[in-house]
Amino acid sequence: MNGRFGSDHDGPDEGLELSDVQTMFAEFATNLPELPLYAAICRGVAADPEAAAPLLAASAGQRRPVLWLAALHDLVLRDPAVAAARWYAGAAARDPAPPGDPWPDVRCTVLEHRDTLTETIATHSTQTNExxxxxxxxxxxxxxxxxxxxxxxxxxxxxxxxxxxxxxxxxxxxxxxxxxxxxxxxxxxxxxxxxxxxxxxxxxxxxxxxxxxxxxxxxxxxxxxxxxxxxxxxxxxxxxxxxxxxxxxxxxxxxxxxxxxxxxxxxxxxxxxxxxxxxxxxxxxxxxxxxxxxxxxxxxxxxxxxxxxxxxxxxxxxxxxxxxxxxxxxxxxxxxxxxxxxxxxxxxxxxxxxxxxxxxxxxxxxxxxxxxxxxxxxxxx
Ligand SMILES: C[S@@+](CC[C@H](N)C(=O)[O-])C[C@H]1O[C@@H](n2cnc3c(N)ncnc32)[C@H](O)[C@@H]1O
Missing domain, CATH: 3.40.50 (Rossmann fold)
Structure with a gap:
């Protein structure tokens, strides 16, 4: 992990615009090829300003793909009936995820639940307990x-x-x-x-x-x-x-x-x-x-x-x-x-x-x- 994805004490990100956010998703997809689901989703967001836009609601220092991904994952855990959920093995209680491109289902879920995602992104920061x-x-x-x-x-x-x-x-x-x-x-x-x-x-x-x-x-x-x-x-x-x-x-x-x-x-x-x-x-x-x-x-x-x-x-x-x-x-x-x-x-x-x-x-x-x-x-x- 490096740069905007997890370096020591990341700097402020208020100046980031939608195109910068999309670039971050593109970099994320390239940096983490071992994560096929997240890499595919990030490639999709990188090329889709409408899908990337909810991340602009993030508070200072949080405008990072991981927050967008967590907000979507939260939605999937909350409502396993959304179209994107079948690509998430944990939510669907199945392992591993099916072959194919998850992006069409994910895009459909993101646009349909845009307000919920934006609200989650605006009010949360990424927090793990690994x-x-x-x-x-x-x-x-x-x-x-x-x-x-x-x-x-x-x-x-x-x-x-x-x-x-x-x-x-x-x-x-x-x-x-x-x-x-x-x-x-x-x-x-x-x-x-x-x-x-x-x-x-x-x-x-x-x-x-x-x-x-x-x-x-x-x-x-x-x-x-x-x-x-x-x-x-x-x-x-x-x-x-x-x-x-x-x-x-x-x-x-x-x-x-x-x-x-x-x-x-x-x-x-x-x-x-x-x-x-x-x-x-x-x-x-x-x-x-x-x-x-x-x-x-x-x-x-x-x-x-x-x-x-x-x-x-x-x-x-x-x-x-x-x-x-x-x-x-x-x-x-x-x-x-x-x-x-x-x-x-x-x-x-x-x-x-x-x-x-x-x-x-x-x-x-x-x-x-x-x-x-x-x-x-x-x-x-
Ligand atoms: C990335 S998580 C790591 C959690 C846990 N240590 C682990 O390794 O799984 C970072 C945690 O630090 C907390 N945190 C950040 N700044 C803090 C501060 N100034 N004082 C106390 N906790 C803080 C966050 O709320 C979050 O729970």
Whole structure:
């Protein structure tokens, strides 16, 4: 992902006109050939100003094809009788989608429901909660907490969405590689997360530390009983990726049994209070692990260092504190990237800053990964 489709802190887009929007759809179709449904739809929109127009209703920073696609997916999930729905395997409860060109059905649905789509686009922003990201988070937590693995964790997620990643220790998390496979989490979980390990050398996966408390912080948290909010999260998933929707739905089921605490607030301004809450719900000796995954990137660059200041103060009380990020390159402040990574600007970078015995240790880049955890590479340098 790059440019207007997901780079670190995308710029304002108010100046974009209809022809620019159509160009973005054309680029999207070219960039993601592995998504046949979305590529075909985007090719259609790129050549059809009437179909593209609803995206002009998007609020600042949101004028991107993914929002248009999510609005249509939401419509399909809400009303599986619309013509476009038969191309969406998840909505039609069928896998895979039929062969042929989806565009005529999609165009017909878009024009017929233009007002609904425009309203959805005007009032929503894209929001995902990608459960398979547990693959890279588990690897990052194992590396970040290796020196204090015996201490239970007060876990905090910045930008938690519905909080599904806070439950990663309830998932079966597999890393597969030619050097052998590894498994952490709950082996018999109905939620299975899988990623390829592309590291040069693969060591056995460190077990996840025991989680004593978990709190998620989000500007727009989605409660596990919020049917409309959860449908929007589903709509933001790409239906072309096999198993993604099903994994999300099983994680939601599991979260109904173990609902994480979610707090509405800003991940910088409200972090100190949320860390204190997580500590209060854990044991006095628990270490603090704060993480973000594709969320810090939405915070203005100049505000990000304040996260470290909050954690510095939390660490002054003596407990180990770790801050793990899985974000686009250059997002975590204070971390120097190895020169070898600069060529990989399509990747997500795993990095950690840690405080031990009250002082910060050397920040580290842990590796790179696919933004949805399809692969990780812990070879750095
Ligand atoms: C792309 S989603 C990622 C969600 C989740 N971390 C994951 O990886 O699946 C980004 C989340 O960050 C939240 N967010 C964006 N800016 C925020 C802020 N300043 N404070 C708190 N949450 C924020 C959004 O509401 C959204 O839920």
């Amino acid at each position: 459960v398979n990201r547990a693959v890279y988070l588990a690897a990052a937590f194992g590396a970040a907490c290796a020196d204090v693995a015996e201490q239970t964790v007060a876990l905090v997620e910045m930008g938690a969405s519905a909080g599904l990643l806070l439950l990663l220790d309830h998932y079966r998390i597999e890393r597969r590689s030619s050097h052998g496979n590894s498994l952490v989490g709950a082996p018999h979980s109905p939620v299975v997360c899988v990623g390829e390990d592309r590291s040069d050398t693969v060591s056995p996966a460190a077990p996840l530390p025991i989680v004593a408390s978990r709190v998620g912080l989000d500007l727009h948290p989605v409660a596990i009983d919020d049917v409309v909010g959860l449908r929007w999260l589903e709509a933001c998933l790409w239906p072309d990726v096999p198993g993604r929707l099903e994994r999300f739905r099983s994680a939601v089921e599991l979260a109904r049994e173990h609902p994480p605490t979610l707090v509405r607030g800003d991940m910088v301004d409200d972090l100190a209070a949320v860390v204190a809450l997580a500590q209060q719900n854990a044991r006095p000796s628990s270490q603090v692990v704060v993480f973000s995954s594709w969320a810090l990137t939405y915070v203005a660059r100049e505000r990000r260092q304040r996260v470290a200041e909050v954690l510095d103060r939390a660490a002054a009380r003596g407990v180990p504190v770790s801050w793990v990020t899985a974000e686009p390159m250059g997002c975590m402040p204070g971390v120097t990237l190895p020169p070898s990574l600069t060529a990989h600007d399509a990747t997500t970078v795993l990095a950690v800053r840690r405080w031990r015995d009250g002082s910060e240790t050397e920040p580290r880049v842990l590796g790179t990964c696919h933004p949805h955890g399809e692969w990780i590479d812990l070879t750095v340098g």
